[in-house]
Amino acid sequence: MAKRVNTFNDRMVAKTVLPTIYLWLLAAGAIVGMGILKPEVVLTNLDGFIALLAIISGVALPALNTVMRMWESEQAQEVENIPTGLKHNRERDAAEKEHLIEVAKIEQSHSNEMKASAQKHTQEMDKMRSETTPKGKKE
Numbered sequence: 571m572a573k574r575v576n577t578f579n580d581r582m583v584a585k586t587v588l589p590t591i592y593l594w595l596l597a598a599g600a601i602v603g604m605g606i607l608k609p610e611v612v613l614t615n616l617d618g619f620i621a622l623l624a625i626i627s628g629v630a631l632p633a634l635n636t637v638m639r640m641w642e643s644e645q646a647q648e649v650e651n652i653p654t655g656l657k658h659n660r661e662r663d664a665a666e667k668e669h670l671i672e673v674a675k676i677e678q679s680h681s682n683e684m685k686a687s688a689q690k691h692t693q694e695m696d697k698m699r700s701e702t703t704p705k706g707k708k709e
Contacts, residue, residue: 587633594630598623 576584601619605612612619 583633587629590626590629591634591637594623594626594634597626 601612601623
């Protein structure tokens with residue numbers, strides 16, 4: 571499979587949208603964490619924190635929704651490809667087993683031919699020895 575080349579849009583998303591999403595998540599986490607540890611600081615500056623999250627989320631939330639839709643689409647495609655993959659695996663396994671059976675048959679046939687040739691050779695050698703050996707003498 572060929573490597574996918576990053577387009578201008580891919581690079582733009584990687585350099586702007588993803589950092590914005592991470593910044594928004596970091597800011598939201600920091601505000602929640604600070605709200606747990608020092609609730610008086612968060613409550614007195616609540617409007618500022620809300621404004622901060624609203625400004626960052628103006629870009630981050632639509633981008634995050636797009637990322638989630640792309641992920642869902644990818645997951646749906648993977649689930650859709652499962653039957654095809656399973657069918658391919660079954661066909662490959664069946665072909666491999668047929669191949670192994672064919673190889674075993676060829677090996678058995680070869681082994682039988684070798685045994686038959688060896689037996690024929692032994693018989694021919696015994697016949698030649700018996701013809702060259704004078705009668706009454708044993709080797």
